[in-house]
Amino acid sequence: MSDHPPPAPAEAAVMPHGAEEVRAHLKIYLAVFFALGVLTAITVGIAYLDLPSKNLAIAAAMVIALVKGSLVALYFMHLIKEARVIYWSLALCVVFFAALMALPVLTSMEHL
Amino acid sequence: MDPVKFGYWFPADVSTHGPSVDLLIDYVHYLAVALFVGWGIFMLYCLIRFRQRPGHKAQYELPHFKGSKYAEVAVALIELVLLLGFSIPVWASIRYELPRTDAPDKVVVRCIAEQFAWYFWYPGPDGEFEPASADRIKPSNPLGLRDPSRDAVSKDEFHFPVNRPIVVYVTSRDVIHGFNIPLMRVKHDAVPGLNIPIWFQATKTNDEIFAAMSPERLRIGPALVGRKEPYIAMEAVKAADGSDLLKSGDTFVFGEALVKGLTGAGVQELSVKLKFPVELACAQLCGNGHSGMRAAVSIDTEEQFAAFIAGKMAK
């Protein structure tokens, strides 16, 4: 057990998930679950639709995946209300992720 | 022509784009040396003037230095000039312009690297490359051409005419190799699965370079046995029994008997010239034979080149 109790007001300010609040969140979790299920159905459905253009199909699938991923990250992982230091770390990660995704393929596509 | 020397700074330069490469390298080094000397003098001055000694105290606050800011801006500007003035445009021109604009007198060659040899593949008189397939590869048809008699293929010997743009499609069929002719400032990776065009133009023929090259004193030892490159002897050597081992002007290749004879005659160093002083080296680690993956480059006159192709076709 920790033997350095931090000042109480600070704790209240930074710990949003008291028991009451958590109880209130339960509904949100179920709603997100429902949304994820529906989106999964949609993404499978679209795949069988045989969209006229391959790029359109890719775009649709990726948009849905992004929405689903955001739902998981925002609500299940509580990113919607998180500490600043985590946002900063993830922002850094996102920038380098983008570089990693884009630059190699751009380079190889420009190859002679 | 200037004497061709090897060692310690740039080697001789026999390509059209080479001078701009050398110039940029020189300029970057001027910048580097200027910065380094500036820093160094300042640093040494500080070390002496501000050394710890009785009565001397460090200053907590310093007078405002503007110098560093100016220096940094200057460095950035010089880099910008080198980047925009040299590197980007010249690179773009030497990498891109020619393969796209169809020079009528260009020579197209395919270079295929493998462990540990270079193949140079020239189209026959029809100007077309034969279809090739790996299934047909055998010693007599190393590239697996459909009809090997219709194209010219040369192994470890790269001929091309002087003063004409040469376009080489570089590829490899096993691992990554590096196509590098230091004397022409030509370098490019040979990547399996990619067929990458590069181009260059030579300004001197092999014979001119040979004439301008000073002889080298080659150390004689067992390591020479098996070297494939031809040399020309610049001195005569007599064997222990008095017979001629080498005459001045002889073209020869180091074989076991010759090396033994030379060692027997007590020769430690031999004055020679390489017959083809321009070399093609492998620049990427490609396995155990990497350092021996050498090809001779012969910059021919038109007649020599025509004769070379004809000779290869006749086979």
Added chain:
Amino acid sequence: MTDTHPNGSPGAREAHGGGHGETSFLWKYVFSQDHKVIGIQYGITGLCFLFFGFTLMMLMRWQLAYPNQPLPWPWLAELLGNIRAPGGVLEAGFYNQLGAMHGTIMVFLGVVPIAVGAFGNYVVPLQIGAPDMAFPKLNMASYWVYFCGGVIMLASFFVPGGAASSGWTSYPPLSNIATQGQTWWLVGMVFLITSSLLGSVNFIVTIVQMRAPGLSMFRLPFFVWAQLVTAFLLLLAFPPLEAAGVLQLMDRVFGTSFFLPSGLVVNAIPYAQTTGYSGGGSALLWQHLFWFLAHPEVYVLILPAMGIVAEIVANNTRKPLWGYRLLVYAAIFLGFMSFIVWAHHMFMTGMGTVMSTFFQTTTMIISIPSVIILTCMILSLWGGSIRFSIPMLFALAFLPMFAIGGLTGLPLGLTLSDLHLHDTYYVIGHFHYVVAPGTIMALFAGIYYWYPKVTGRKMSGLLGHLHFWPTLILMNSIFMPMFFMGMAGLNRRMYDQTVYVHGRGVQPLSLMVSWSAWMLAVAQIPFIINFFKSWKAGEKVNDNPWEATTLEWAAPSPPPHGNFTTLPEVHRGPYEYSVPGQSGDFCPQHARPDSASEGTPSAPPVPAAH
């Protein structure tokens, strides 16, 4: 004061000690969770690997100086055996193994573990006034994972076909078709990467969360900043190499073709016929993933070194660092940019003009913060009262050496000049100037500087001079000739450079490099003697022998478990030397404002030994 202390009760030390319970030798020194013991473990292991990697290079240098001549000592040839050195002459394949493993060991098992694992682990918690790292168990795990990785790498020398021989860069397809040793290399790398990831998480959390009260980010010593940026580089750049390692393992073990394009012909036989491989991969994919790590890795090597030098320069000039904030911003910017320059290692792979323009531009941009950092450090000398202590000598030597390393990077970052210099000895000279006379000099500086903290004793000054001067001279006579060899067009990784006429032209330089390298080994003897002898017999010194300001010097030497007898509270920036109006010439970060103004140089009072 301690009652309201948010960081722990006055009994934190005892509590901490109690936390680990076991005090047997095994738990105290082998599976220790104490950051200081782990730091020392990293340091000793790293130094051993550094020495081993150096030995590999000395062997290579024989072949380079005296191509194809038998090794001078028959016992050495016998030790290597007939496969590695038939007739006493190093075999080409073994030479390639030495080259590949020299690079791997020096970078991943030597320099980074010392710079980050040893110095970071030992010094960072002390400098931020924390009792330990945030996750002590993870810390222990990261050392042991690193150790296992090292053992795997060493063991790979004894598998059939020997160790990895495709260069430390392991470019496929060469590495794909290489012998078993390559698989060991990959497994070893996965271990080393895992270790680095665990370590970097630990560092970031420790630095962000566990700073002593009053120690704001801009009161952190520059060394801690450097470690923080380094940890982010390790955290985000290493995973792509791990991915690449997984892909190459898949290729080698499960026969996939991630890095193998269609239509390969190996030994004149279609590769599909002998292996049934499918093809369709890309040989350059590996290079992208590898350099995505390996370029930031350069800054992983150099940033902690800059941090060490900054500490020592500030301490030995007895004045604040010039442009502390600028240094911090430059380090962050350097770290950030290092992620988007990697393809300048790939200019010769057929890159198009747009991408090559992008990468050479970012490369030129990244040179600016390096210039700023160096300029700040050199300007810091102005107005100082410079003490030429042994750590300071090494730190001062770092500056021009790193400058040479950095400046020679410029022609390599421009495509046009890279055309001639790419893959030549010039490249080797360039990055060795950064890593060997650069980083390794800084690491020596750090060892001399923090040795009294670790042991309570100083290293000998005479032996220090005997170590420093020959090392400085020999480092230069090793690496300076390489620029000239590279200019002459000599390619790197050559088993026998005398095959080429331009190689024969610079063969005398090669001889000089080799002899300098062997003499450099001799020049390390004073250091080794000094290092071990001073442990027990060095001059005993007080807790703050360099009269430094940062927090590590507030702890006893050696610091006990839990580090501080009294938890420090920070009142000022890291380098408050020669503050006007004070009698002493330094003002420790933790000295209370009132007591500092009394100007007692040895403030604050340190409780008696424990």
Added chain:
Amino acid sequence: MSTAIPWSVKPHPVTGIPNAKLGIWLFLASEVMLFGALFSSYILIRTGSEQWPMGRTILNIPLATLNTVILITSSVTMVMAWASLKMNQFGKFKLFQTLTILLALGFMVVKAFEYGGKLHHYEVTLVEGSEAADKAGALKITGHIDHATAGNGGAITSWIRSRDDLHDGKISFVADPPAGSHEHPAAIELAAEDMERLTFFGPHRDTFFAVYFTLTGLHGIHVLGGIVVLLYFLLPGSRMWRTDPERFTGRIECTGLYWHFVDLVWIFLFPTLYLL
């Protein structure tokens, strides 16, 4: 008294989070880069390939959809397990944690069926101009090796990359039903000399399967790791609830973050591998 590392349970007053939470997020950031590198490789190889099979023509969509639903559900039970602890309902926590583990195991079982199906599915490339090729009317046929009729079918137990690995030199092969039909054609006998390449649908078959097995395999390893952690906190680890409930809740939160990340990866793997 377990340790004196500050902020290992209570949130730091400035950053607002305890150490472990920052740690797990940093770890997840590195995981993003790991999977990012693999996705990037996938894109590079796919854009560079001449043709790329549609995932859904080869892979089993119903099974993968089922797995998606299983994993999403497990994410919900995971977050419920944590919420139960927050609401001081240890019994409910045990229930939801158990459910999460069962769902995770379910995911792996489905995965095992999916893998199994692939590893028993074969492709034969026939020798051009051979009798078998004439009979089959195509150079490449896919299907199953008929273990019942082939006397030596059982010999093919391990990974076969080339026909030289055949013990007896021939197999009995049941080709896949033609498109639109469900009836398997009759088994045919194939001799080694008829076959150019015989391979099951393993990672080595082509770069599509290489990508598929590598990505799903690495994801599967993450699921397995998650199961171990979840089990630990369900059984021996949960003793901490009695001594230090706050710390225990923090650990479950971190476990949950990891588990949601595994779910997140699958959310992207599913369309990119199976549907597109």
